[in-house]
Amino acid sequence: MINKIDHIAIAVRDVEKAAEFYERILGLKLGGTEVVEGMEVKVGFIPIGETRIELVQPLNPESGLAKFIEKKGEGIHHICYEVDNIHKALETYKARGAKLIDETPRKGAHESLVGFIHPKSSGGVLMELTQPTES
Ligand code: ZN
Numbered sequence: 001m002i003n004k005i006d007h008i009a010i011a012v013r014d015v016e017k018a019a020e021f022y023e024r025i026l027g028l029k030l031g032g033t034e035v036v037e038g039m040e041v042k043v044g045f046i047p048i049g050e051t052r053i054e055l056v057q058p059l060n061p062e063s064g065l066a067k068f069i070e071k072k073g074e075g076i077h078h079i080c081y082e083v084d085n086i087h088k089a090l091e092t093y094k095a096r097g098a099k100l101i102d103e104t105p106r107k108g109a110h111e112s113l114v115g116f117i118h119p120k121s122s123g124g125v126l127m128e129l130t131q132p133t134e135s
Contacts, residue, residue, distance in 0.1 A: 001089055003082045006130050007045065009054040011069050011077040015044040018055050018074070022046050030055075038107050041065060045109070054080070054109075078116070078126035086131035090115045093129075098122065105131070 012018035019030040031052075033044040040060040046053040056077060058066035068077060083089040086105045094100050099121035108114035108130060117127040 001083055001085075001092065003084065005051050006080040006082040006128075006132075007052040007054040008079055009056050009077045009128070010075065011065055012055050012057050012074050013069060015042050015055045015057045018057075019044055019046065022053065028053075034109050035059065036107070036109050043109050078128050080114075080128035080130050083129050083131055086113045086115055086129055089129050089131075093117060105129075 010018065015033055016030075022028040023030065028046050028048060031045045031047050033042060035042050040058065040063050042057045042059055044055040044057075046055070056065065058069065060066060065077070090100060090102065090105065094103070099118040100115065101118050102115035105113040105115045108128075111133060113131045115129050117129070119126045
């Protein structure tokens with residue numbers, strides 16, 4: 001059901017500023033940025049082989065992401081797995097006992113569909129599922 005790690009997300013205060021480290025030190029280029037209105041975030045993706053680093057910046061100071069940074073500072077925020085059918089994946093993982101943040105998928109970056117699994121049921125790690133395009 002899971003194809004690969006789609007991305008590892010890093011919570012940052014400023015996408016462009018954070019991207020400087022990846023470019024200057026690691027020699028990795030930011031592949032562009034996007035504002036995801038529904039989630040009140042700005043994201044920037046850095047492609048690495050078959051996966052990506054997602055720099056995710058809160059646009060709403062009241063959001064969970066902003067509070068995450070306030071409390072823990074910038075750092076790893078979630079791991080995202082790519083699935084073929086997100087509706088089926090969410091339903092299956094719920095039936096197996098996962099605590100879902102999203103019972104139904106919502107819109108993510110690049111017209112994808114995404115859904116989150118609560119870290120309480122996944123060993124303290126916020127997990128995102130993504131289906132690249134609606135099929
Ligand atoms: Zn993500």
